[in-house]
Amino acid sequence: MSDADFFNELWTYFIAIITVVGMLACALLLWQQGRQKVAAPGDADNTTGHVWDGDLRELNNPLPRWWMWMFYLTVVFSLGYLVVYPGLTTYRGSFGWTSAGAYELERAALEKQIAPLYAGFTAKSAEQLGQDPEAMAVGGRLFLNNCAQCHGSDARGSKGFPNLTDSDWLYGGSAEAIRTSITDGRNGFMPPMGDAIGGEDAARNVAQYVLSLSGRENDPVRANLGRSKFSACAACHGADGKGNPLLGAPNLTDRIWLHGGREADIVQTIMQGRSGTMPVHKDRLTEAQIHVLTGYLMKISGASEAATPVASTKP
Ligand code: HEC
Numbered sequence: 234m235s236d237a238d239f240f241n242e243l244w245t246y247f248i249a250i251i252t253v254v255g256m257l258a259c260a261l262l263l264w265q266q267g268r269q270k271v272a273a274p275g276d277a278d279n280t281t282g283h284v285w286d287g288d289l290r291e292l293n294n295p296l297p298r299w300w301m302w303m304f305y306l307t308v309v310f311s312l313g314y315l316v317v318y319p320g321l322t323t324y325r326g327s328f329g330w331t332s333a334g335a336y337e338l339e340r341a342a343l344e345k346q347i348a349p350l351y352a353g354f355t356a357k358s359a360e361q362l363g364q365d366p367e368a369m370a371v372g373g374r375l376f377l378n379n380c381a382q383c384h385g386s387d388a389r390g391s392k393g394f395p396n397l398t399d400s401d402w403l404y405g406g407s408a409e410a411i412r413t414s415i416t417d418g419r420n421g422f423m424p425p426m427g428d429a430i431g432g433e434d435a436a437r438n439v440a441q442y443v444l445s446l447s448g449r450e451n452d453p454v455r456a457n458l459g460r461s462k463f464s465a466c467a468a469c470h471g472a473d474g475k476g477n478p479l480l481g482a483p484n485l486t487d488r489i490w491l492h493g494g495r496e497a498d499i500v501q502t503i504m505q506g507r508s509g510t511m512p513v514h515k516d517r518l519t520e521a522q523i524h525v526l527t528g529y530l531m532k533i534s535g536a537s538e539a540a541t542p543v544a545s546t547k548p
């Protein structure tokens with residue numbers, strides 16, 4: 234995206250003209266005020282004729298020299314500033330300073346500073362990081378800064394945003410799958426299915442069948458009618474309803490719901506479809522940071538505990 238998406242180029246000239254004319258006008262006003270005294274009615278005794286509190290009279294003197302020079306200095310300073318830094322139209326300033334460049338420099342300096350710390354982390358596997366309290370502290374902070382706004386500060390998610398602390402994964406809970414979810418993002422998409430199964434009433438039957446899949450209370454007659462329509466869903470959720478991590482199609486046989494497990498929620502899911510986007514993070518986080526986050530999620534979801542026996546059997 235360029236500046237041109239926001240501003241017409243003419244605006245930059247408009248602003249430049251106001252800036253320069255404003256500064257010159259200030260200087261002119263100072264110069265003029267420093268030379269002339271305004272003729273005032275009471276000028277005979279060098280006062281303006283204004284009197285307060287009985288005897289307090291306002292003298293008609295020009296501003297003190299040192300005071301004037303301070304103002305001149307501010308004008309010179311702002312002119313110098315506009316030479317050195319970008320401020321006038323497309324002129325880049327003699328330093329070549331840009332806010333993006335300054336940010337990059339700061340970021341590079343910070344990355345250099347934390348590189349030794351992260352080198353220690355990247356030497357370990359995501360599972361092993363779970364045993365490293367320092368890595369978990371860093372992971373927790375990364376999570377709060379980058380992920381909590383969607384997944385919640387406790388990572389338990391909310392409607393439409395998956396809980397990352399349980400062992401139920403849309404896209405898989407291996408280190409590789411979690412890393413890919415963070416690095417490249419994910420797009421889960423279920424189209425509206427009302428037409429494919431024959432309308433709202435059929436959707437209610439299928440919803441009863443979905444409830445039966447996780448052993449929840451359901452209407453057996455409707456569930457039985459719904460079962461025959463489930464073939465329309467099997468391509469994504471599997472014939473047994475256990476889901477498909479390649480598509481992010483949720484397992485419907487557990488009692489963990491992304492979009493709500495009440496009958497009304499399920500009917501709405503079927504009729505209107507659902508979608509969710511996990512944003513791409515490879516531009517925002519370094520590989521090492523994503524590695525630490527992967528270890529952090531495996532730890533809080535218990536996935537690294539399940540995987541550690543190999544490591545913990547070592548003497
Ligand atoms: C703008 C909101 C948003 C942000 C920010 C966000 N996520 Fe997500 N994330 C989602 C959504 C929505 C999904 C589910 C995508 C779907 O429905 O297919 C998801 C899915 C995931 C998954 C896959 C879960 C599974 O069950 O397979 C992981 C892992 C994940 N996010 C980790 C993170 C981490 C780590 C961060 C911070 C670096 C983060 N997310 C930041 C919205 C977000």
Ligand code: HEC
Binds near residue numbers: 426440463482483508
């Ligand atoms: C094209 C693949 C596809 C088809 C076909 C499909 N689904 Fe889905 N379904 C998904 C995906 C992907 C999600 C998760 C959407 C998201 O990431 O927000 C989902 C979500 C759901 C959910 C929400 C689960 C939860 O945990 O809240 C239910 C219920 C559901 N589908 C039932 C069905 C039923 C019933 C059918 C058949 C009528 C069906 N789906 C057909 C892909 C599909």
